């Protein structure tokens with residue numbers, strides 16, 4: 001298999017995040033703690049996972065980071081926008097995810113990250129407001145300001161490449177409007193200040209125009225529209241989304257495939273969460289919650305396929321709740337109650353109680369996505385990066401395909417894509433060559 005031509009990861013990679021809150025500061029501080037104090041970047045495939053190459057008995061499993069040419073942690077620069085003026089150290093202290101002791105170890109570096117003024121529209125995020133916000137005569141003017149920020153950051157930090165990862169609050173749910181349906185309509189809408197163009201769309205448009213890959217870490221529809229998909233294709237830019245798959249959905253996309261693989265039925269699946277961080281506060285608004293609910297709810301139908309297995313899953317009751325409960329802070333607690341049934345319809349239950357830390361799960365995802373998106377861009381892989389579905393609750397996919405939600409399949413897809421671009425044999429897990437099923441006495445083909 002021929003290897004894809006990948007430009008080397010020379011120079012520095014700038015990772016820009018709209019949003020300097022719990023997720024982004026935990027990500028930044030973690031990378032700093034890793035590179036300066038040797039903390040293990042737990043949860044990151046790019047840093048810790050191996051990839052098997054060749055046959056199972058070949059014993060060849062290098063680390064992913066030694067197999068594909070990724071940017072090094074020491075070559076990363078950080079930049080951010082936020083509606084609050086706190087620097088990354090202050091924001092991380094307020095988020096309260098990492099301890100004061102750990103943050104203190106990288107305080108100097110964190111303090112240097114000061115948020116650029118944000119593009120903000122209260123209509124899209126109801127429950128917060130802040131002073132560090134841009135003003136402009138129209139939305140095109142705001143685009144130009146973000147583009148100027150991107151260029152200034154790149155120059156100041158002497159970066160050769162950039163990636164943008166949305167880590168800001170969840171915007172309210174909106175339906176796709178005519179202004180989103182073509183690039184022409186979208187650009188006209190920017191000039192006319194169309195109310196259906198949200199701040200995240202302005203950041204995404206500005207990023208793509210500047211040649212910067214864009215990742216949507218939240219559930220709003222930013223990239224799910226013909227206009228920006230068309231722009232990404234025209235400009236040859238990698239895009240990916242949406243909504244980091246961290247806690248309950250991660251669990252769901254591991255457990256649901258197991259139930260279906262075993263042909264066990266499900267009558268109901270009730271999922272609820274309590275969390276008390278700023279993300280929880282924003283999600284307390286019904287508009288923002290609706291974006292989240294849609295992205296969280298779609299996974300079961302696609303995994304369980306009730307249309308193909310009506311006896312097992314038709315009419316299954318699926319409910320997802322998120323409750324804002326301040327005492328929990330970033331320590332989200334999720335409960336899943338699964339009413340399942342087995343042989344002869346006999347009922348059983350599974351209860352999952354996940355006491356997780358939201359941003360601890362999200363931070364390595366931000367790192368991996370930034371590094372893989374930079375890799376994709378250097379490999380000239382343009383448009384939506386479906387192979388990164390593993391990281392998303394509602395992965396982008398070609399219009400005529402259904403999304404792949406099964407965590408194991410997503411994982412296999414990711415690793416096979418890495419093998420593919422590096423010209424290595426894909427691994428099908430068939431393994432027939434290790435056995436002599438037909439008694440022909442042939443040794444296993446190596």
Ligand SMILES: NC(=O)c1ccc[n+]([C@@H]2O[C@H](COP(=O)([O-])OP(=O)(O)OC[C@H]3O[C@@H](n4cnc5c(N)ncnc54)[C@H](O)[C@@H]3O)[C@@H](O)[C@H]2O)c1
Pocket residue numbers: 018019020021022023024081082083084095118119120121125128130166167168169170171199200217218219243244245246247277278279358359361362
């Ligand atoms: N933590 C997880 O497990 C997880 C999983 C999936 C998705 N997410 C999403 O990631 C996002 C960040 O989560 P978080 O816990 O860091 O939230 P957070 O509230 O701590 O941080 C978000 C930050 O974005 C800022 N912000 C809001 N609108 C902005 C704008 N238009 N431009 C720039 N900054 C803006 C806010 O002021 C805040 O500081 C949320 O949308 C959340 O839904 C998080």
